[in-house]
Amino acid sequence: MADELRYDGRVAIVTGAGNGLGRAHALLLGARGARVVVNDLGGDVHGGGQSSAAADQVVAEIQAMGGTAVASYDSVEAGDKIVQAALDHFGSVDIVINNAGILRDSSFAKMTEHDWDLIYRVHVLGAFRVTHAAWPHMRSKGYGRVVMTTSAAGIYGNFGQANYSMAKMGMIGLASTLAIEGGAKNVLVNTIAPIAGSRLSGTVMPPQMAEALRPDYVTPLAAYLCHESCQENGGLFEVGAGFHAKLRWERTAGHHFGSQPFGPEEVAEKWLEIGDFSQVSHPKSIAESVMPILQSADSPFGHGKV
Ligand SMILES: NC(=O)c1ccc[n+]([C@@H]2O[C@H](COP(=O)([O-])OP(=O)(O)OC[C@H]3O[C@@H](n4cnc5c(N)ncnc54)[C@H](O)[C@@H]3O)[C@@H](O)[C@H]2O)c1
Structure with a gap:
């Protein structure tokens, strides 16, 4: 059995910690020595209402464990x-x-600007504001661990979730840049795409499935990413039901038209080659993305042409 990872002396903020995944994260961190801010607005699944009960309940649970x-x-x-x-x-x-x-699910045709805006505000603006306020404190002490919570809907898209997909993909973009800006100060930022039974996923998941996919299956990864021994930065992970995996971008070898004139007809002609994944690369940064394109022998900038 590995040594227990502890969080003694650390202060953790878990947002939306009154239910589901956030509650499980807060309980684990609290049980292992972190002092936890259990944040929860206590509203309903669609962003309506407000109550202190959910956060109070989790605080009481942590205190009952001696946390x-x-x-x-x-x-x-x-x-x-x-x-x-x-x-x-x-x-x-x-x-x-x-x-x-x-969630404010609705087909795009029926989606109101209110549905769009509310989802943006809770997921993206909320993550921005909490992280932005914590950022200078973490940078100045040279220590910080930030976890964003995205969703398969953000990565792959999902019918009826245009607003949520936008917000969840936005959080991945936010994390990618924060990982670059925070890394040198030991402020590391990673993203999880969980799947778990909760009141939120209960709106889109059959009850039997929701019961089997306990939030506790997601929390160990979130907690590891928050531990001082974890040096991962800028990662994106799918997690749930005991499954853990890392995602990355994959790019085809593609086709370079070089300095020859080309139009949509030539693009159509090379369509299969452009989308051929038999040879791929996995760029991890803008430099890794752009340099091979510019340095290619076919590029107008390639091989010492500039
Ligand atoms: N459960 C899943 O399968 C799943 C899948 C993908 C992503 N997620 C994401 O995981 C996160 C947790 O979801 P969950 O399934 O545990 O849902 P949940 O409804 O059980 O918990 C979410 C909590 O967030 C709180 N909350 C909502 N708006 C808030 C606000 N403005 N300020 C503070 N707290 C607020 C709610 O009161 C609630 O307690 C969400 O970001 C969700 O999008 C969940």
Whole structure:
């Protein structure tokens, strides 16, 4: 059995920690020595209402295990208040798990601007505001671990979730750049795409499946990504039901028209080659993406042409 990973001395903010995945994350961190800000607005799945009960319940559960936790009832849209709660009660912030979430599903044809905006505000603006408020504290102490929670709907798309897909993909983009900007200061940022039974997924999952996919199956990965021994940065992971895997971009070898004139007809002619995945690369940065294109013998900039 491996040594237990502990979080003694660390201060963790878990947003949306009153239910489901966030609750499981908060309980594990609290059980292993972290002082936890249990943030939850206590609204319904669609972003309506507000209550302190959900956060209070999880704080009580952590305290009953002998842990230390405080409730925060603010929406993630007031991220600075959530971070201020961590500073006021525990004097610091080391870990941020951006987990709060709602759904406003509807086909794109029927989607209102309100559905679009609310999803953007809770997932993207909320993650931005909480992380942005925590960022200077983590950078100045040279330690931070941030986890974003995306979704398969963001990665692959899903009928009826145009707003949610946009927001969840937005969080991946946010994490990619934060990983670049935070890495040198030991502020590491990763993203999980979970699958778990919860009141949220209960709206799209059969009950038997929801029962089998316990949030506890997702929390060990989220917790590992928050541990000081974990050096992963900028990663994207699918996790659920005990399954753990990493995702990356894959690019075909493609076709370079070079400096020859070409139009849509030539693109159509080379369509199979452009989409042929028999030879691939996995660019991990803008440099790795762009340099091979510019340096190619076929490029107008290639082989010392500039
Ligand atoms: N359960 C899944 O299969 C699944 C799949 C992909 C992604 N996710 C993501 O995981 C995260 C957690 O989802 P869950 O399934 O545990 O749902 P859940 O409904 O059980 O928990 C989400 C919590 O977030 C809280 N919340 C909502 N809006 C908030 C706000 N503005 N400020 C603070 N708290 C707020 C809710 O009150 C709730 O307690 C979400 O971001 C969700 O999009 C879940």
